Amino acid sequence: MTELWGVGSFAVGDRILPYPVSKDDHNRDIGSAMKAVSSLGIHEQSRALVLSMLSEAAQYWPVQIGLLITKAQFSLADASRFDAFRTAMFLKAMHYDVVLGINTDVLDGLDDLGHSYPDVFGKSPVLAARAGAYERLRDAGLSPRWWLHVGPTVAVECDQLAGAHVDGNEWQLDVADGEILLTARNPRAAVVDRLATGVRGEIVTDACACGREDPRVVPRD
Numbered sequence: 201m202t203e204l205w206g207v208g209s210f211a212v213g214d215r216i217l218p219y220p221v222s223k224d225d226h227n228r229d230i231g232s233a234m235k236a237v238s239s240l241g242i243h244e245q246s247r248a249l250v251l252s253m254l255s256e257a258a259q260y261w262p263v264q265i266g267l268l269i270t271k272a273q274f275s276l277a278d279a280s281r282f283d284a285f286r287t288a289m290f291l292k293a294m295h296y297d298v299v300l301g302i303n304t305d306v307l308d309g310l311d312d313l314g315h316s317y318p319d320v321f322g323k324s325p326v327l328a329a330r331a332g333a334y335e336r337l338r339d340a341g342l343s344p345r346w347w348l349h350v351g352p353t354v355a356v357e358c359d360q361l362a363g364a365h366v367d368g369n370e371w372q373l374d375v376a377d378g379e380i381l382l383t384a385r386n387p388r389a390a391v392v393d394r395l396a397t398g399v400r401g402e403i404v405t406d407a408c409a410c411g412r413e414d415p416r417v418v419p420r421d
């Protein structure tokens with residue numbers, strides 16, 4: 201095993217699982233994150249707001265490096281109920297082309313503050329939302345895209361709105377009884393072999409009209 205970069209965590213249902221991340225893993229995750237950033241249409245002139253927790257650094261530090269490489273401007277807020285005021289503050293103060301990582305905790309916090317989701321997010325053209333938050337934004341009349349945590353990786357929906365891409369160079373998707381299983385294609389510090397992710401959905405492997413050939417997860421209730 202190569203040198204350890206750190207310890208990440210991912211959720212399967214209500215369980216939070218720690219996992220080791222090697223420097224090689226991290227470097228390849230930066231490549232996957234750059235594809236995700238591109239799928240959200242982020243470029244040099246974009247401004248993005250990233251909502252994450254420090255415990256999710258294994259997923260979100262590569263995203264931040266991807267944004268830096270892209271030269272996009274970005275702001276950070278915790279994806280927590282108590283930091284939702286910061287999300288509202290940023291979105292009131294500046295225009296953001298993309299808000300990514302929106303979760304139910306932030307939406308709960310906006311509820312606490314009495315903010316409606318269209319008021320907070322309505323001016324941002326791309327809202328990349330996690331499971332749970334996606335449905336709540338959609339039900340509020342917004343048009344989110346999937347930002348779907350699938351085990352230790354994140355699947356991202358492009359502008360075709362036809363499912364969320366994973367990096368097919370790194371991950372293989374299978375489905376069993378409607379649950380997405382994740383397998384690492386390359387050696388990683390953590391063994392990920394048909395990991396039951398708790399994500400329910402279908403897999404689409406056709407080339408996407410966005411140009412990515414990476415497989416997509418289409419979530420199902």
Ligand SMILES: [Zn+2]
Binds near residue numbers: 358360
């Ligand atoms: Zn696509």
